[in-house]
Amino acid sequence: MKQEMLMDMKVRGKKFSFAVVRKTLPNGLRVEVDRIEHPGAVLIIPFLTKDKVVFLDQYRPVLGRYLLELPAGTLDKNERPLLCARRELIEETNYKAGRLQRLGRIYPVPGYSTEIIYIYKAEGLTREKGTKDKDEIIRPRILTKMEAKKIFRKGCIHDAKTICGLVLCGWL
Structure with a gap:
């Protein structure tokens, strides 16, 4: 019983939009939900060697600061995640992957x-x-597994998707 009705499209941005939708919950209760419509994204863990990964110091204008992150990007319209991962890796790191494995x-x-x-x-x-x-300020940074763990333990990796990626590849 998945019912949904768009009530109001509030704002349509460059990549995302904000809507208010009316949903019926599994218990029958009808609620209004604020929702950000997002096309999806990819995160790539680029291994130079078994023990070296390319990270990025990326300036995030919304936060007004740099974050240590793994390469990532938003899917273009009708773009498949694998193709987006290939594209973003080249754009952000100047590396092309011989193999991409979805984790x-x-x-x-x-x-x-x-x-x-x-x-x-x-x-x-x-x-x-x-x-x-043009709107991305990125500085590639190569880290070993030990360096990445040390930086994480110091509380210097704040990006949630990067932390999840490091867990999935066995680095945390």
């Missing part, structure tokens, strides 16, 4: 967003010149 998927904020993040492990990396998005 899982997460719902980062299921209380108010439809976003699903597909997590991939990338291996067999070769250099390939990418074109970064």
Whole structure:
């Protein structure tokens, strides 16, 4: 008994939109829910070697600061996650993956967003010149497993999708 009715599309942004929807819960109660419509995203864990991964120091304008993250990006319209992972890896790191293995998927904020993040492990990396998005300020940073664990234990990895990716690949 999954009933849903769009009540009001409040704001349509560049990539996301905000809507108020009326839903019927499994217990029959009708509620109004605020929801961010999100096309989905990917996170890539790019292994240079068994013990070295490419991270990014990425400036996040909403927070006004840099975060240590793994490469990631939003799906374009009708884009499949695997193709998005290939594209984003080249754009953000200048590496192309010989192999991409899907490790899982997460719902980062299921209380108010439809976003699903597909997590991939990338291996067999070769250099390939990418074109970064103009609005992204990114500095690649190569870390070993021990360095990443140490930084995490110090409380210096704040990005939830990155933490999930590190858990799924066995680094945390």
